[in-house]
Amino acid sequence: MNKKRNRTVSRKKIQNAVVELLKNSNLENLKVTEICQKAQINRSTFYDNYTDIYDIADKLRKYLVDEYALTQNNFKKPCFSKLLQHVKDNQDLYRLFFKLNLQNGVAEKFIDNHEEKDHYDEVFFRNGIVAIITEWLKNNCSEPINNIVKVIDAHQNCLKNKKTI
Structure with a gap:
């Protein structure tokens, strides 16, 4: 023991x-x-x-991905403010998360899979969320969460209301 x-x-x-x-x-x-x-x-x-530095890095990556997945599974409905609050409460964890390039699935839960969308719109939205969170972390999450949510929601609404030419 x-x-x-x-x-x-x-x-x-x-x-x-x-x-x-x-x-x-x-x-x-x-x-x-x-x-x-x-x-x-x-x-x-x-x-x-x-075994080496890469072994601990792999285990840290797994821990970070599992931790992120756990927080997302706890949300019945995707909610940017809950995600951002978790980021703010765990800034060092998320800085490491992004530094180790684990951000690929961050925005997946926020994309409505029931609507038909352009692939590039999805890529744009996913990368936009990652960029906003990364920038917010650089500023020590000093901007109020609801301001960040407004920015994300505005861009999400633009994509939803996009008219095809």
Whole structure:
């Protein structure tokens, strides 16, 4: 039991160190030594838990995707304000989410699959949401959520009301 607890504590220290180091660095530039120093662990502890930096990155990616999916599944109906509140409450998590290029599915839940749409409209809308959230994160989510929702809703309404020529 104690061994399992120690392993969990070590993994958490390593994960926290990686998240902290990735704020100012890219994954390719991280070194195991740097992670161990930040986490205050031995190299052997790192290698007892992960095979290399890419192994921990893959596990962090999976955690972030699972965490995002869980929050989305908790919404009965897609709601931008709930998504944005979650982003605001978990800014470091979402910064890492975007830094690791995991944003592909962020807007999927907000696209109405019952309507016939142009593929490029969907791409435009998806990327627009990602760009807005990314910019909002750069500004530490200082803009009120309802202002961001208004921007997204306005663009979504434009796409819904688009007349074909």
